[in-house]
Amino acid sequence: MRAVRYHDHGGPDVLTTEEIDDPTPDDEEVVVDVHAAGVNPVDTYFRDGGYEPFSLPMVPGTDFAGEVRETGSAVKGFASGDRVYGTGIGREHYGGYAERVAVPSDRLVTLPDSVDTTAAGAAGVAGVTAWRALVDHAALEPGETCLVHGGSGGVGHVAVQLAAAAGARVLTTASPDYHDRLAELGADAVLDYLRDDLADAVQEVASAGPGTDGVDVILDHRLDDYLQFDADVAATGARVVGIGESDPAVGLENDGVARSKDVSYQFMSMFNTPEFRVPLARLAQLMDAGDLTIDIAREYGLDEAGDAQRAVLEESFLGKLVLVPER
Ligand SMILES: NC(=O)c1ccc[n+]([C@@H]2O[C@H](COP(=O)([O-])OP(=O)(O)OC[C@H]3O[C@@H](n4cnc5c(N)ncnc54)[C@H](OP(=O)(O)O)[C@@H]3O)[C@@H](O)[C@H]2O)c1
Structure with a gap:
């Protein structure tokens, strides 16, 4: 699969798009085909080394939304084909700037049919x-x-x-x-x-x-x-x-x-959220009811991840910037 990675901490130029092995789920993980991954200031702090060290190389991206591809043996409540969104990765787990990602099952929830996947991909951290x-x-x-x-x-x-x-x-x-x-x-x-x-x-x-x-x-x-x-x-x-x-x-x-x-x-x-699924589920309900809209200011492809991370810190926009791996 294609994924954005960085092998060293540094500026946006350390982000490269690479061909890497598809993820396989641990017992408690869900593999998601990523449709969209929000771009957040925190993604840049992990990349530049301003936040605590973790193993390299790393795939950035705290947020994601997409479709369940495969579930670990102990995972309950998700099945292949479910639309899901979540947050809380990209630090000690590979993140959402990729075609697929393995996510601990306590960091995602299913999406109501009415909720746009791109918007949901940018909803997590915010x-x-x-x-x-x-x-x-x-x-x-x-x-x-x-x-x-x-x-x-x-x-x-x-x-x-x-x-x-x-x-x-x-x-x-x-x-x-x-x-x-x-x-x-x-x-x-x-x-x-x-x-x-x-x-x-x-x-x-x-x-x-x-x-x-x-x-x-x-x-x-x-x-x-x-x-x-x-x-x-x-x-x-x-x-x-x-x-x-x-x-x-x-x-x-x-x-x-x-x-x-x-x-x-x-x-x-x-990142200290005790149970990510609680606010994630409530936010999904609000999006479903039309009480919460995630405005998407701009979409980027994986190859444009550096531009997206530069823009999230330096440019003015309303709402969210988002990576769409299929672009
Ligand atoms: N502690 C946490 O868990 C946590 C979680 C998420 C985010 N954060 C932090 O919170 C901050 C915001 O995150 P974000 O994702 O919302 O970033 P963002 O999308 O880039 O938004 C930042 C906003 O700040 C506005 N702004 C710039 N200068 C300002 C000023 N002097 N007074 C008031 N507003 C001003 C910008 O407006 P203009 O573009 O019009 O200037 C922009 O709308 C970042 O520092 C991020 O790291 C912390």
């Missing part, structure tokens, strides 16, 4: 991260106000929809080109993240509802930019979930603001 942040960590409730920084991103555009589906009032920030689409996806207010008066604007929208003095739940993917901002716009008892930063030196300039409001900070990694 969906499970947004779910873990808003549902499991922040326990977002109907009627609360939720701020999603960077709503046009992979995680952001799912988080906007999950917060709306939960009955929250949804504020998000994004570049102006994406404001209309984010309103369609359920955002009640969309603000340009470059506004000089962003904190005031967020406060104004957040405090407009009855009985609220700020934002109850914040999903923050750039903690170095927004950690203090989050405390400043937080309501009393707010929960901030941190998923990323562009500079690891993250700190509060004035922790008294956070203390005075009893703000909780939770940092998370999607």
